[in-house]
Amino acid sequence: MDSAEFHAAVYDTVRLIPAQKVTSYGHIAKLIGMPNHSRHVGQALKFLTSGTTPPVPWHRVVSSSGAISSRGPGTDGARRQGEALEAEGVEVTVTGAGERKVDFSVCGWFPAPGTV
DNA sequence: GCCTTGACATGCG
DNA sequence: ACGCATGCCAAGG
Numbered sequence: 001m002d003s004a005e006f007h008a009a010v011y012d013t014v015r016l017i018p019a020q021k022v023t024s025y026g027h028i029a030k031l032i033g034m035p036n037h038s039r040h041v042g043q044a045l046k047f048l049t050s051g052t053t054p055p056v057p058w059h060r061v062v063s064s065s066g067a068i069s070s071r072g073p074g075t076d077g078a079r080r081q082g083e084a085l086e087a088e089g090v091e092v093t094v095t096g097a098g099e100r101k102v103d104f105s106v107c108g109w110f111p112a113p114g115t116v
Numbered sequence: 117g118c119c120t121t122g123a124c125a126t127g128c129g
Numbered sequence: 130a131c132g133c134a135t136g137c138c139a140a141g142g
Contacts, residue, residue: 003139025124035125036137042123043140061123069123077123 006032010044011052016116017060020089021109022102024064030113042069049077059084060109066093066102 001009009032017023025038034040041061048056059081062068071077082100086092093101104110 006139026126029124034138037139038124039122039137040124040139045123058123063123064125071123081123 001033006034006037006040007044007047009033010041011048011056013116014045014048014056014058014061015054017057017109019057020107022060022062022066022085022090022104022107023109024062024066024104026064027110028061031111031116033113038064046071060088060090062102066104066108068100068102 010028013028013031025041026035028041029035029038032041045056045058045061048058062081068078068081078100082092082094085100085102091103091106093103095101102108
């Protein structure tokens with residue numbers, strides 16, 4: 001698979017995420033046929049914020065633990081993501097430190113690879 | 117062409 | 130349950 005194809009696959013998979021559902025980088029990687037490329041999934045996602053048409057629900061993608069990645073303390077990206085998820089009705093668990101996490105047992109979206 | 121970086125995952129202590 | 134260490138692979142310098 002080419003790098004461009006990889007990006008396209010990530011975009012397409014993220015777009016397939018239904019509303020009020022969240023998935024993890026690892027699962028995205030599995031869905032596109034690359035279980036070990038979890039990191040590059042996010043790497044592609046950061047590109048989505050640059051103005052993608054149609055808009056991709058990248059905020060529905062979190063780490064395997066259900067925690068939202070930092071992406072830089074200076075940026076409010078993580079906070080925005082948490083807010084966006086809450087706005088969609090996703091159960092966001094806010095820890096004492098203000099870190100937002102999602103409950104996979106409630107809003108987890110994990111389709112089997114190949115059925116997508 | 118080599119080295120560093122990275123929105124991660126998994127295993128072990 | 131939490132923190133640290135290792136593995137993975139591609140993109141950018």
